Amino acid sequence: MTDFDVIIVGSGPAGGNAALELADTGLRTLILEKSELPRNKPCGGAMPGSAQNLVDVDISPVIANRTPVIKLYNNYDDELHLSSPGENAPVLVRRNEFDHYLIKQAIEKGNGAVVLRENCKVVLENETDFAVNVSVNEHEVITAKLLIAADGANSRIASKLGLLPHRKFAAALESEIVTTHAHYQAHSDVMLMNLFCLRHGYGWIFPKEPNTLSCGVGVWGNHIKLRNELKLFIERSIPKSAIASEEKQGWPIPIYQGYEAISTQRVLLVGDAAALVDPVSGEGIRYALHSGKLAAAAITRNLGDSGASHTTVGGTYQKLVDNEIGVDLLRKLKFDSLAFRASPDYFYNTFVKSQKNLPYTD
């Protein structure tokens, strides 16, 4: 007998949405998170409007803003305005609030079946024919029938299993800027993306209430000094007099590389742990939510009331991800080298202008 049916390691959008989906199945689910919630996560917090449909509860209480206008530049030039009004408008969230909200909703919905433990650093011990064993803070061993690894970009669980051995990373640095109210008001409905304002990368400015801008740069390759690039981008994009305070934070972004194994028989990698991130834009929240949902679907399909064998959970999950997420990311992967290496201008003029390959839209 295992301690739990499912252990979820990590409480980001991938782990949170998996927990939410499992909450009404009655499966005994334990979420283990190394930080204390709400925890901070450097992130622009932008999602396409449609990402809301991936979450089975109303997320409007934690939407910090909707931005009906997307303003694009090609290296500070060639301004392009796109509008996506109403429900289709991209959504902006503050990650500490959004991620915590999903977990709280899962616990409430689970009515005792979903349990959260914070300050729990997890190491995968082993996977047997019958169970998965993890150790917590180096002194306690907990067992479950299945494990959802939602432990983010530097997933130790993926490494321990030898999955995704050739993980490729982009790097991003974000600054949360508190602006004057007047500046914020003038830009509050615009999501700005300045493509190729740095070599192999782009800059963004996303407005989040109250009076806060997520301003950042991302780069596809690790040979660029991001601090300097971010400083230049902010200097050229926001008047100094409008900045009240700023706080910088960086983190790696694992980039999707094509169909690869992201599960074993009993362990399912989700979100950044599975490198399910748009290889051109670095957008990852929607894929984290989606893969969390698919992991729960694979589990309930194989381990639910039917009593069917759970030996196929990993296989079912892999197929679901390849079909529902992999196809989309593989199509985007074709643009990666064109956009950031071969011909940024051709990419911008041909695909961005015709709105065929835009991040944070549907």
Ligand SMILES: Cc1cc2nc3c(=O)[nH]c(=O)nc-3n(C[C@H](O)[C@H](O)[C@H](O)COP(=O)(O)OP(=O)(O)OC[C@H]3O[C@@H](n4cnc5c(N)ncnc54)[C@H](O)[C@@H]3O)c2cc1C
């Ligand atoms: C600067 C920046 C800006 C970004 N902007 C956007 C954006 O605007 N839109 C977008 O869609 N994507 C964006 N992304 C990508 C997005 O942040 C990620 O794709 C998303 O957070 C993935 O969610 P996740 O649940 O897989 O992992 P995470 O959100 O990273 O959560 C992983 C969790 O696991 C926990 N954990 C790790 N190891 C352990 C352990 N051993 N034991 C227990 N717990 C553990 C961590 O504490 C964390 O809470 C951005 C990324 C960066 C770096």
